[in-house]
Amino acid sequence: MKFRWKIFLLCIIIYIITLSITGILVTENSYNNLLNKEIDRCLKEQNNVYKNSILYLMVNQKQMDNNIDMVNYGHRIVEMFEDEDSYIEIFKENGTVLVPSEKIINVDRKEEIKTSMKGKRNYIMRRNNGHHYIFINQVFEMNNKKFVLSYIKDLTEIDKQKTKQYGYFLEVGIIGLIFIAAITSRISKMMIKPIENLTDVTYNIAKGNYKDRVKVKNIDEIGILAERFNKMADEIENKITQLENESKKKQRFIDNLAHELRTPLTSIIGYAELLMKIKYDEETFHKGLNYMYFEGKRMLKLANTLMKMIITREDPLNIYSQNIKPILKEILEVMEIKASEKNIKLKLSTEDIKFNVDKDMIKVVFINLIDNSIKASEGDSEIIVGSGKNFDGNYLFVKDYGKGMSEEEISKVIEPFYRVDKSRARKDGGVGLGLALCNEVIKRHNAKLEIESKLNRGTTIKLVF
Structure with a gap:
């Protein structure tokens, strides 16, 4: 499954879970609050019915000298206080129904009636045949006999409101789901687009398009x-x-x-x-x-x-710190005879600066460099050998005013067998390995070879440490 669809499904699942939990908590909380208020109202209604019933009983006792027919009394109470969603039942002490002739709701009520006979008002919630009822029971006495007045209230309407609220949440949730799905799809596409671009680029690079x-x-x-x-x-x-x-x-x-x-x-x-x-x-x-x-x-x-x-x-090289000036003097003395053949002057331009070098190997490097400069220079010229400092560090150099090289030749001149002037090299017996050898020696000194050259203006080769 693509990552985009994973994000989409994750958002949808989170939305559904969140909405479901919110809907359940809100609906159940509203239902419980409404049910508790309805129970309080039913208890108050039962209390009014009970007080009025007792008052009616007392009035009738005086008028009839305590010769009250409890069945007739009970029917009159039912007529006065019963309505379409509330009912009244009167039970004898033994738990049988006195009024009406049979139970309105066929459930076992012995335990609650027994509890009421002890003088405690009680109520109980029951579901029967798809209806939700509250039964409130309270005892009263007449002619030294105990009776229980039971007030029954149908609370099914509250359950219907609960069902309606769940239905409302479902409708709102479906509409919200469609809305969230549209937004999430768009956002996930926007979020994944850079990743898709990255995937395409990696594919192109894998195919060899390294510039993508x-x-x-x-x-x-x-x-x-x-x-x-x-x-x-x-x-x-x-x-x-x-x-x-x-x-x-x-x-x-x-x-x-x-x-x-x-x-x-x-x-x-x-x-x-x-x-x-x-x-x-x-x-x-x-x-x-x-x-x-x-x-x-x-x-x-x-x-x-x-x-x-x-x-x-x-x-391994024998590298240690030593003064470079005496070493360069020795090299110039060695190369002076060859330079004099073309009447070329070798000049030394250095101070007493110490370099970490292998004396023998650095001599090999400078002999090669000076030999190349002599070959590239015309007669009556000069070659300068010396040292200096710049922002990169200390450096040694060989500078001539000979033929010079082009930019393309500078990049290839340290390759083995490469010769700027092939005819000259063959005549002199060279094979084009001098600078390649020098470069290897310089690398072993943790230094680098820099070449500055212009055609017909000369060449400067630096060994930067």
Whole structure:
């Protein structure tokens, strides 16, 4: 069953239960109040009938010298006080009916008559043949004999009013039920609409439409749920995008690795086949063997670099706080000879700032970065190496004024085998793993690599700690 119908049925059930309890309590309370008032009125009426009957009896006793015929007396009392819904009976001491000749209502009344003979007025409520009666009994004496005057009142009309009131509640309840059903159906539909929207969005996301979102209009619990669902969907979309990007990177890595391996292997196999087929020629053999040696060394360098990346990920680093200035000086001294080949000046711009680094691994990083800057720079240029501070924290940097990179290249340059200038990289023997290796080392230092570059204006690479 749908949640909307559950809400609808719940509201209807609550309405029916509430109306039923209210109707019963109100009707029964009204009935009991009315019945109690009617009993009080009947007791007063019986008291008047009793007093007038005794007075009439006393008057007749004086006139007839106590020779009163109780049967005639009783009939006169009945004629005077009986009406359409009230009756009078007179009982003898032994409990038999004196007037009228037989009981008006055929019920056993021995116990109440016996109680009345003791001088106590009493009343009792009875139902008989669909009617509701009150019997009020009180004793009187005449000629040393006891008689009981019984006043009977039909209270059936009160029961009919009770039934009418229940019928009225039923009619009102049915009308209210129709009204409540219409309103509840509309309200439940409005309440469930955001949930239905949420359900549709989850279905669309499950089918792959990760950009679909719930429209948040409410500020209640459902609105909060929708808002948090949207945040969750954003995170899922981001994770899916990251996974797709990682998958693309891995595929590019595999493709580039295959290319890097296939190219030298093809050359080596090609020259080997050539040397096997042709007659010995010293110059040709020397050239072929030299090329095979060069390509084999490049494959070995590729294997060593890949192994170094694996080791970098797995081996623990010896990281501790140390002054960075002497380390950078050592690196510049190492790279100065290569920079001088293009008449490039290496400048140091740093203070005595301490960084938590592995000295050997940070040297590997800076040698790679400076080597890339030298390759990207024209002659008679300069490269600045140093440190600084910003709102993110302390950082190290390498800045050149060379060719620079486009925005698209910046996002891919740290991927394995990616080369901005492929022809230059092959000529220099590079395989495009330098920055990828640097990035792995920097991650192990809990730092991040930031690249700022513009075409023909140079590149700045920061290591932000």
